[in-house]
Amino acid sequence: MTQEITLTVEKAALEHNIATLRAAVAPAAIMAVVKANAYGHGAVETARVFEGAGVDWLGVADLDEAVVLREAGITAPVLAWLHAPGETFERAAAHDVTPAVSGVEQLEAAVAAGVRAVHLCVDTGLSRNGAVESEWPELFRRAVATHDTVPVEGLMSHLANTSPADDGAQMAAFVRATGMLGDLGVEPRLQHLAASAAGLTFSGARITMVRFGIAAYGVSPFDDRSSAELGLRPAMTMTAPVTTVKRVPAGEGVSYGYVFRPERDTTIAVVPVGYADGVDRAASDRASVTIGDRTYRVRGRIAMNALVIDVGDDLVEVGDEVVLFGDPTLGRQGASDWAAAFGGIAYEVIASLSPHLARRYV
Numbered sequence: 190m191t192q193e194i195t196l197t198v199e200k201a202a203l204e205h206n207i208a209t210l211r212a213a214v215a216p217a218a219i220m221a222v223v224k225a226n227a228y229g230h231g232a233v234e235t236a237r238v239f240e241g242a243g244v245d246w247l248g249v250a251d252l253d254e255a256v257v258l259r260e261a262g263i264t265a266p267v268l269a270w271l272h273a274p275g276e277t278f279e280r281a282a283a284h285d286v287t288p289a290v291s292g293v294e295q296l297e298a299a300v301a302a303g304v305r306a307v308h309l310c311v312d313t314g315l316s317r318n319g320a321v322e323s324e325w326p327e328l329f330r331r332a333v334a335t336h337d338t339v340p341v342e343g344l345m346s347h348l349a350n351t352s353p354a355d356d357g358a359q360m361a362a363f364v365r366a367t368g369m370l371g372d373l374g375v376e377p378r379l380q381h382l383a384a385s386a387a388g389l390t391f392s393g394a395r396i397t398m399v400r401f402g403i404a405a406y407g408v409s410p411f412d413d414r415s416s417a418e419l420g421l422r423p424a425m426t427m428t429a430p431v432t433t434v435k436r437v438p439a440g441e442g443v444s445y446g447y448v449f450r451p452e453r454d455t456t457i458a459v460v461p462v463g464y465a466d467g468v469d470r471a472a473s474d475r476a477s478v479t480i481g482d483r484t485y486r487v488r489g490r491i492a493m494n495a496l497v498i499d500v501g502d503d504l505v506e507v508g509d510e511v512v513l514f515g516d517p518t519l520g521r522q523g524a525s526d527w528a529a530a531f532g533g534i535a536y537e538v539i540a541s542l543s544p545h546l547a548r549r550y551v
């Protein structure tokens with residue numbers, strides 16, 4: 190039934206977000222992060238919109254994602270920062286993709302492949318990819334040695350968004366890295382460690398570029414601040430039609446495990462959306478959806494391809510459009526509301542949506 194589920198992506202909202210974010214961090218450059226199928230919005234179409242909106246860079250996790258963009262004709266600069274063991278970077282060179290390298294081995298492979306430039310990725314405290322501080326002298330020395338042929342265009346790191354103090358400590362480490370590289374005579378044009386959260390609230394971390402993921406899609410990176418409060422518009426709306434409506438007597442079990450038994454006679458509506466589409470099953474019996482201007486609770490367990498809502502005594506018909514999430518300022522549930530329903534984060538709600546769902550760009 191996936192063809193009945195529609196993810197509508199409003200291009201004007203994406204453009205609005207880019208303009209808002211650009212103004213917020215100017216004069217820093219901005220990268221729109223389009224990894225994970227553009228956070229569920231559809232990689233190629235979304236990257237095209239961002240490119241048209243004038244972002245300076247597009248960011249992806251890996252070279253597979255980068256090549257998809259290039260093969261679709263995207264020409265904006267693309268940075269990729271997660272690489273398979275033994276990556277040769279030949280695809281990066283062939284497709285004009287800029288790799289961020291996390292160590293000497295990656296640097297040398299990228300140089301040997303003839304990439305146009307590299308960004309050096311340093312670990313300032315996230316403890317994921319990126320060279321740790323003890324590795325910086327060797328990595329920087331080698332990068333400076335090949336700088337004439339493969340320029341060190343950027344220095345990047347990534348924040349843990351733990352607390353202002355922790356982010357500040359990471360920023361201080363980043364400044365040490367910049368200083369160490371500067372002492373070797375190289376000052377990368379693009380210095381970037383802030384993503385959405387720090388880009389919006391930690392002005393000292395913006396340096397010369399900010400990598401915006403979630404905020405570019407109009408979803409707040411914060412639990413306590415809505416997208417509207419940040420001046421952003423959620424670009425994606427998820428809808429599906431009601432496929433079945435039936436009256437259920439009080440006490441009758443609904444969906445697997447009968448975790449829901451209505452206290453009084455009620456009407457339930459079946460919506461053909463389930464966890465196979467990327468909707469988290471942990472939102473069972475907790476999330477809400479809207480039909481028109483009415484909000485209804487998801488009842489019982491979310492199944493692989495269906496969920497059930499309790500519409501009480503309202504008149505709901507087969508074919509009525511159910512909005513699972515969209516822009517809360519329009520009276521819909523937001524991705525954050527769904528996240529709250531299953532104890533997750535809004536990132537998961539949008540990035541988990543199955544790539545097979547129909548996406549419509551308006």
Ligand SMILES: Cc1ncc(COP(=O)(O)O)c(C=O)c1O
Pocket residue numbers: 222270347383384385386400401402403404410
């Ligand atoms: C290295 C890097 N930069 C930027 C981002 C974008 O983060 P956000 O969506 O919080 O803006 C991510 C996403 O996880 C990332 O891994």
